[in-house]
Amino acid sequence: MYAFNYHRPATARQAAGLLSKKEDAKLLAGGHTLLPTMKQRLASPAHLVDLAGCADLKGITRKGRTIVIGAMTTHAEVAASAEVREAIPGLAWLASHIGDPHVRHRGTIGGSVANNDPAADYPAACLALGATIVTNTRKIEADAFFTGLYETALEEGEIITRIVFPLASRAAYAKFRNPASRYALVGVFVAKRGPEVRVAVTGAGEGGVFRWAEGEAALRNRFAPKSLDGLKASADGINSDMHADAEYRAHLIGVMAKEAVARATGK
Numbered sequence: 001m002y003a004f005n006y007h008r009p010a011t012a013r014q015a016a017g018l019l020s021k022k023e024d025a026k027l028l029a030g031g032h033t034l035l036p037t038m039k040q041r042l043a044s045p046a047h048l049v050d051l052a053g054c055a056d057l058k059g060i061t062r063k064g065r066t067i068v069i070g071a072m073t074t075h076a077e078v079a080a081s082a083e084v085r086e087a088i089p090g091l092a093w094l095a096s097h098i099g100d101p102h103v104r105h106r107g108t109i110g111g112s113v114a115n116n117d118p119a120a121d122y123p124a125a126c127l128a129l130g131a132t133i134v135t136n137t138r139k140i141e142a143d144a145f146f147t148g149l150y151e152t153a154l155e156e157g158e159i160i161t162r163i164v165f166p167l168a169s170r171a172a173y174a175k176f177r178n179p180a181s182r183y184a185l186v187g188v189f190v191a192k193r194g195p196e197v198r199v200a201v202t203g204a205g206e207g208g209v210f211r212w213a214e215g216e217a218a219l220r221n222r223f224a225p226k227s228l229d230g231l232k233a234s235a236d237g238i239n240s241d242m243h244a245d246a247e248y249r250a251h252l253i254g255v256m257a258k259e260a261v262a263r264a265t266g267k
């Protein structure tokens with residue numbers, strides 16, 4: 001590791017102040033992406049602003065028909081939360097299937113969403129549930145937040161403070177995971193709220209997480225696994241790599257969507 005300056009603010013406001021004053025500063029959350037990147041010299045910030053001491057960025061609360069999760073809340077905390085398990089069990093299930101115990105106890109929801117890895121799980125939940133990503137300066141709808149591979153609508157120096165998930169009448173996630181990393185080869189989160197159905201796919205898209213319009217249309221008629229019978233996602237714009245080609249991933253989108261709907265409906 002090379003030399004850098006380490007800062008440990010006590011609030012998100014202090015963190016924002018440091019980011020604006022220090023040139024070439026980067027936020028550190030769980031460090032599960034940033035530290036390996038630094039070790040490989042793919043990033044070399046002069047200042048690290050560690051959010052671990054910011055108590056205002058932690059915790060889970062139920063507010064009316066929403067669940068609000070602080071950016072520095074770990075995956076393990078989301079998985080174990082009684083509020084999340086009761087209100088959006090599919091979200092708790094998703095968190096409990098991220099990586100391994102070490103990753104779940106260090107990795108944070110804010111870090112995951114800010115990083116927008118194309119195979120990460122939370123972006124699919126945010127998009128399907130219609131979450132709002134709240135930063136120190138504004139609120140961004142999930143539809144506008146994920147803009148490409150590792151790209152988000154976040155501006156320089158902007159800090160995610162919390163994520164607001166509206167409840168759905170039915171919601172669940174299914175993923176076919178890479179057995180080595182446990183990232184999603186393909187993951188599908190489905191959510192139904194009133195007449196609205198949203199199906200979000202991670203792990204597959206060349207541009208990162210996306211909504212599967214054909215799947216949504218089929219499920220709008222009837223929210224049941226059977227509605228997806230014979231429906232296959234197009235392989236256009238789907239990733240091919242050493243783990244799976246585009247055709248295989250496209251096939252998995254239908255399979256995972258069906259499994260997620262089965263979980264959501266208990267069928």
Ligand SMILES: Cc1cc2nc3c(=O)[nH]c(=O)nc-3n(C[C@H](O)[C@H](O)[C@H](O)COP(=O)(O)OP(=O)(O)OC[C@H]3O[C@@H](n4cnc5c(N)ncnc54)[C@H](O)[C@@H]3O)c2cc1C
Nearest residue numbers: 029030031032033034099107108110111120121160182183
């Ligand atoms: C072995 C391994 C397996 C994994 N498996 C999975 C998996 O199965 N599924 C999955 O979804 N993920 C997986 N991950 C990723 C992991 O879950 C973390 O979520 C991810 O590394 C980022 O979160 P972090 O808290 O570690 O963020 P960091 O690494 O600390 O930060 C990541 C990026 O986000 C920025 N950032 C952090 N917090 C904020 C904030 N509040 N506001 C704005 N920017 C911020 C940082 O500056 C940095 O650029 C895996 C990671 C590892 C190492």
